[in-house]
Amino acid sequence: MTTHFSRTGRLTGLALRRDRFKILIWILVLAGLMVGVAYKFTDIFGTQHEIAAIKDTLKSPAMVALLGAFKFTNNPSTAQIFSTEMVVFMAIAQIIMNIMLGIHATRGEEDQGITELVRSRAVGQLAPLSAAALELIIVNAIIAVIYGAGLGFSGMHGMTTAGNWAVGIGLAAVSLVFGLLGLVAAQLADHSASATGLTYGLFGLAYIVRMMTDVQNPDYTWWSPLGWVEKISPFYHLNWLPIALSLVTAIILFFLAASINLNRDLNAGALATRPGRRTASSFLRDPASLLWRREHNVIIGWIIGIAVLGMTYGSIYNTVGDMLKTNPTMQQVFGANVLHEANHAMLVNFTSTLVVLMAAVAAIPGIQLVYKLYSDETNGWLESLYARPLSRTRLFFSYVITGILSSLVTFVGAISSLIFVGNATLDHPKDGLTMFEFWQSIWGQLPAILVFIGIAVTIIGWWPRIRSLNWLYLGLGFISIYMGGMLKLPKWAQHLSPLGWMNKVPTNKVPTHDVEWANFSWMLTLSLALILLGWWGYRRRDLHMS
Amino acid sequence: MTNEPVLQINHLQKKFGHFEALKNITFDVHAGEVFGFIGPNGAGKSTTIRVLLGLIRATDGNATIFGQDVWSNSVAIHRRLAYVPGDVYLWPNLTGGEIIDLLLKVNGTQHSSRTDELIKQFGLDPTKKARTYSKGNRQKVALIAAFSQDADFYIFDEPTSGLDPLNERQFQMAVLNLKQQGKAVLLSSHILSEVERMCDRIAIIREGTIIETGSLAEMRHLTRTVINVTLKTPLDLTQLAGVHNVEAGQHPNEWQFSVEAKSLPAVMAALTEHHIMALQSTPPTLEDLFMHYYTTEKE
Numbered sequence: 001m002t003t004h005f006s007r008t009g010r011l012t013g014l015a016l017r018r019d020r021f022k023i024l025i026w027i028l029v030l031a032g033l034m035v036g037v038a039y040k041f042t043d044i045f046g047t048q049h050e051i052a053a054i055k056d057t058l059k060s061p062a063m064v065a066l067l068g069a070f071k072f073t074n075n076p077s078t079a080q081i082f083s084t085e086m087v088v089f090m091a092i093a094q095i096i097m098n099i100m101l102g103i104h105a106t107r108g109e110e111d112q113g114i115t116e117l118v119r120s121r122a123v124g125q126l127a128p129l130s131a132a133a134l135e136l137i138i139v140n141a142i143i144a145v146i147y148g149a150g151l152g153f154s155g156m157h158g159m160t161t162a163g164n165w166a167v168g169i170g171l172a173a174v175s176l177v178f179g180l181l182g183l184v185a186a187q188l189a190d191h192s193a194s195a196t197g198l199t200y201g202l203f204g205l206a207y208i209v210r211m212m213t214d215v216q217n218p219d220y221t222w223w224s225p226l227g228w229v230e231k232i233s234p235f236y237h238l239n240w241l242p243i244a245l246s247l248v249t250a251i252i253l254f255f256l257a258a259s260i261n262l263n264r265d266l267n268a269g270a271l272a273t274r275p276g277r278r279t280a281s282s283f284l285r286d287p288a289s290l291l292w293r294r295e296h297n298v299i300i301g302w303i304i305g306i307a308v309l310g311m312t313y314g315s316i317y318n319t320v321g322d323m324l325k326t327n328p329t330m331q332q333v334f335g336a337n338v339l340h341e342a343n344h345a346m347l348v349n350f351t352s353t354l355v356v357l358m359a360a361v362a363a364i365p366g367i368q369l370v371y372k373l374y375s376d377e378t379n380g381w382l383e384s385l386y387a388r389p390l391s392r393t394r395l396f397f398s399y400v401i402t403g404i405l406s407s408l409v410t411f412v413g414a415i416s417s418l419i420f421v422g423n424a425t426l427d428h429p430k431d432g433l434t435m436f437e438f439w440q441s442i443w444g445q446l447p448a449i450l451v452f453i454g455i456a457v458t459i460i461g462w463w464p465r466i467r468s469l470n471w472l473y474l475g476l477g478f479i480s481i482y483m484g485g486m487l488k489l490p491k492w493a494q495h496l497s498p499l500g501w502m503n504k505v506p507t508n509k510v511p512t513h514d515v516e517w518a519n520f521s522w523m524l525t526l527s528l529a530l531i532l533l534g535w536w537g538y539r540r541r542d543l544h545m546s
Numbered sequence: 547m548t549n550e551p552v553l554q555i556n557h558l559q560k561k562f563g564h565f566e567a568l569k570n571i572t573f574d575v576h577a578g579e580v581f582g583f584i585g586p587n588g589a590g591k592s593t594t595i596r597v598l599l600g601l602i603r604a605t606d607g608n609a610t611i612f613g614q615d616v617w618s619n620s621v622a623i624h625r626r627l628a629y630v631p632g633d634v635y636l637w638p639n640l641t642g643g644e645i646i647d648l649l650l651k652v653n654g655t656q657h658s659s660r661t662d663e664l665i666k667q668f669g670l671d672p673t674k675k676a677r678t679y680s681k682g683n684r685q686k687v688a689l690i691a692a693f694s695q696d697a698d699f700y701i702f703d704e705p706t707s708g709l710d711p712l713n714e715r716q717f718q719m720a721v722l723n724l725k726q727q728g729k730a731v732l733l734s735s736h737i738l739s740e741v742e743r744m745c746d747r748i749a750i751i752r753e754g755t756i757i758e759t760g761s762l763a764e765m766r767h768l769t770r771t772v773i774n775v776t777l778k779t780p781l782d783l784t785q786l787a788g789v790h791n792v793e794a795g796q797h798p799n800e801w802q803f804s805v806e807a808k809s810l811p812a813v814m815a816a817l818t819e820h821h822i823m824a825l826q827s828t829p830p831t832l833e834d835l836f837m838h839y840y841t842t843e844k845e
Contacts, residue, residue: 111638191638191677275673276640279657280647290648294637380635384688387599387629387701388652391621542602 004262006124011131015105016138023139026097029472030143033479034090035150037487038082042156044488045081054486058084061215061319062350066482068230069214069221071237077158079235083167085486091171091229092207094143098136098179099199105132107186107195110267119266129183129261133254136179140172147171163234166243170232173246177225178203180253187260190269197301204305208312215316225249287385287398295369299406302365306358306410310418313354317422321347321431343431351419351433351441352504353481358414359445360478360499363452366407367470370456373399374464378544392539400457400531407449415441443515447523448498454530461537464544473497498523550613551576552699552730553598557607560593560754567593569754571607575730577698580721582745583734584832586840590754591734592632595703598732599629611699625653628692632703632734634684636676642687643672649691661694667716681708693720700724700731706740718744738832748832750839757839762832769838770804772828773813777801778821786813 016023045051055076057063068088072080106129109115115128124130147168151159182199189195206226213220213227221227228242264270284293292299321343331339373396376382385395419441423432433441452474459467477497484494494500502519551574558571568590575581585591596602598609600620609616611623636645646665647657665672668686676684685708692700702721706714721744724731735741741748742762750758758765770790777799783792788809793802805813817825830838 276644276675278641278643278673280644280651284644284648285651287652290637290640293644294639380631380633381637383601383631383635384629384649384691385652386601386620387624387627387631388649389621389624389654390652540603543596 004124004126005130006127007122008124008127008130008134011118011123011127012134012138015131015135019101019105019135022101027139027143027146029475030090030093030097031146031150033093034086034147035154037086037483038151038154038156040487041078041082041154045078046157048075051076051078051081054081061316062346062353064214065211065313065316065320066353067486068210068227069218070230071233073236077156077235079156079158079160079163082156082159083163083234085483087167087171087229087232087234088210088226089482091174091226094140094171094175095178095203095226098140098175099182099196099203101139102132102136102179102182103186103192103195103199105135106183107189107192110186111192116266126258126261129187129257132183133180133257136176140176140179144168144172158235160235160238163238166232166234166238166240170229170234170243170246173243173250174225174229176250177246177253178206180250180257183257184253184260187257187264188270190267190271193298194269197298201301201305204309208308211312212315215319287390287395288402291369291372291398291402295372295402298368299365299402302362302406303410303413306361306414307417309361310354310358310414310416311421314418314420314422315425317347317350317432318425318427320350321426340428340431343428344433347422347431347433348437351422351437352444354418355415355441355445356448356481356499356504357478358418359411359448360474360481362407362411362414363449363474364407365410366403366449366453367456367474369399369403369406370453370460371467373538374460374467382543386543393535396535396538400453400534403456404450404453407453408446411446411449412442440515443520444502444504445499447520447527448501450527451498451501451523451530454527454534457534458530458537459534461534461541549576553581553609553611553732554613555594555598555607555609558594558597558604558609559606560590560597560602561605567754568597568604571751571754571756573749573756573759575699575732577730578725578728579746580725580731580733580744582741582748583732583751584736584738584741584748584836585751589751591751592703593754594751595629595701595732595734598701599624626698627701628695628697628699629701630685630688630692630703630705632705632707634681634688636679636684636687638675638677640676641673642670642676642679642683645676645687646672646691646694650695653695655695658694661690664690664693668713682710682713685709686713689717689720698729700729701734702731703734704736705733706735706737714740738836742832750836752839758835762835765835766830767807769830769835770806771810771830772802772804774802774824774826774828775800775817775822776824777817778823781816781820786816789813 045054055072058067058070058081067085070080070084070087072084109118109128118128119125144165145168148165151164151167152161178199181202182195185195185198185202186192189198203226206224209224210221210227210230213223214230218230221230225246228246231239231242233239260270283289334342382395386392415438419433419438423429426432452470455470455473456467459470474497477499480489480494480496481499483489484500501523503516553575555571555573558568559566560568571590571594573581583591583594593602597604598611598616600617600623603617612626614623616623636642640648643665646661650657650661668690670683670686670690674683676687679687685705689705692702700721706717709717718740721731721733733741733745745762747759747761748765749756758768774795776795776797780799783789783801783803786809788806790804790806791802794800795802
């Protein structure tokens with residue numbers, strides 16, 4: 001049995017060395033966010049007055065859907081507000097890190113033929129898998145220690161040493177569950193793209209289950225592993241059970257991955273690959289159709305995934321837009337018309353935040369497809385195409401236009417399902433959003449998506465090496481929207497990314513009722529300029545062939 | 547038909563930063579000839595070919611195919627060109643059959659009976675996903691796509707490195723067939739016996755510079771012939787000009803030595819004076835030439 005694991009330690013060291021820059025950046029960003037925000041939190045929510053103001057907001061269904069349903073005392077401490085705002089969000093980020101590192105270390109290495117080389121040495125059959133699991137455990141443990149100790153130094157009112165460490169260890173344990181889920185998927189699927197898709201699909205499901213149960217009945221949130229982070233409740237009735245549950249689940253997932261690994265061939269997945277077509281269909285004839293043929297599962301996955309997310313957010317419209325729940329006397333005091341207007345205003349506000357969020361997420365498939373232009377190049381896949389009568393311009397625009405269309409369809413689909421499903425759930429349809437407001441939502445964030453894709457295109461045309469910077473930029477933009485209001489970020493921080501360049505729409509504030517068309521035009525011009533700049537660079541530069 | 551070469555390369559240079567990958571590449575390839583391009587790993591063969599395909603841009607010098615510049619007219623050139631890369635990378639989730647058809651369609655041609663014939667000859671299973679193919683099978687996909695295309699200029703970059711001997715033979719026959727049809731072929735290869743058998747002319751590249759171009763017969767003149775001779779009377783061979791590596795054989799007056807091509811007549815005359823009893827001469831093989839250029843000239 002031990003021979004299955006021989007040289008695991010050596011491989012773990014190698015894996016940590018291989019991923020050292022990635023790990024370092026993740027740790028810096030995650031720890032910086034967590035500890036930095038904690039450090040600032042006393043300034044933001046130090047006084048009872050400030051806490052009282054945010055408390056009701058956090059109890060509103062809209063916020064519960066975004067951040068999770070937490071319990072706190074009647075006079076919550078700064079630390080309780082902190083854990084409510086930060087824990088689910090930070091878990092999402094740490095889970096993404098775990099999935100990326102885990103799948104890259106297993107199926108990614110196998111795809112590249114590295115595992116075959118390693119396994120030809122005196123290395124146990126389970127050693128590469130165990131090394132990947134150990135890598136995840138070590139990275140999560142480091143983050144847990146930094147969180148636990150860092151929160152201790154923040155001096156937040158109401159924090160406890162046990163609670164601080166519960167945040168660190170809890171996030172590590174729950175994230176590890178998803179990391180190991182990725183390792184299981186890496187045994188099932190036969191290449192890293194489908195393993196990644198499978199894992200994110202399950203993660204998305206966990207997120208949606210968490211959101212639905214949080215809004216309807218938080219007792220059921222136990223059904224989502226992502227919900228377990230909420231149940232730790234670090235600064236109010238601290239509960240270690242979710243952490244134990246996560247660790248047990250992680251162990252079970254490891255044994256599952258190991259047993260699949262022992263029963264499959266190297267380079268094959270547990271799910272068998274069927275033989276395919278003998279000849280190409282008449283559809284497959286040029287670079288654009290080739291890209292679609294290879295990526296349509298991913299593209300459709302994005303469109304459906306984000307549409308489902310939109311629908312789930314839409315399904316809580318009736319709860320969000322019901323002032324009577326929080327303020328039962330309102331109708332008697334102000335009358336039905338004012339009530340409807342207030343409900344409508346709530347919904348408009350809720351929607352405008354979600355629109356920015358959806359735009360940030362919808363930019364991802366577009367950027368990914370544009371970046372494929374470079375990864376396909378370095379994978380050597382474009383060499384056979386470029387030896388044919390095919391201009392760089394044509395190949396370039398095949399990727400760029402597919403990317404733009406994918407993002408746009410994803411975005412429009414998400415907003416449609418959000419608003420139309422949302423309106424359909426309302427008890428009083430007249431509270432709902434109008435067609436005008438729907439189109440405002442679309443036009444309001446469309447240019448931001450295009451600017452992000454434009455930046456991606458310029459990078460691919462000139463400096464493909466710096467392409468992760470665009471992800472960082474999108475991530476920062478996302479954080480400033482998701483957390484900006486809660487953290488009282490300064491205005492300039494919210495205007496940092498294109499997502500904050502336009503006013504939030506729809507809105508019912510009188511002076512800015514409309515999309516800022518001037519901004520709309522110059523952002524559109526900017527993205528077009530960025531795309532043309534990228535095109536110019538791509539036509540001139542040497543192609544990198546492996 | 548004009549006599550203008552299909553491929554013309556003049557003093558081609560390529561720098562990657564400070565590294566000079568190509569220093570001076572000059573050679574021509576004509577219609578109806580198979581041109582061998584040999585050199586060790588890292589000498590610049592693939593870099594040269596990538597410049598010819600317009601994938602990377604030359605720093606200096608120029609190259610034309612069909613009289614057109616390889617960088618600015620690459621699309622027009624590629625209509626009449628077929629290429630098989632040294633390392634064939636295929637889209638992992640497409641089948642071999644799909645990839646062959648796609649590559650043909652991008653050229654404006656279609657899957658033909660010739661394609662089916664080639665698939666059968668090379669013994670490829672076109673229904674398998676490219677991810678599951680071995681190196682040889684990936685090369686077959688690229689070769690089938692190239693041979694079922696009707697091009698005027700064919701570039702092969704070490705096309706047989708993963709093929710078994712049977713398929714290698716299929717490849718050689720297909721190339722000879724192209725030559726008979728008057729096509730031009732540029733064949734970069736490590737397998738010197740293959741080059742020796744197939745190529746009309748050869749260029750040898752070392753560290754980014756073409757150091758020799760010509761037919762094998764011409765090149766042989768530049769090196770030494772190995773001679774094994776048994777004489778009736780003693781002779782001190784070391785005194786003769788142009789004779790090297792003299793070794794005594796098993797019998798008295800049996801010698802083995804190599805002689806420079808230009809000294810051959812004089813040496814033969816001297817040997818005849820001492821009554822040749824047995825003589826065996828071995829012309830240099832391409833491998834000898836190759837070793838000659840890479841070992842002696844470096845010293």
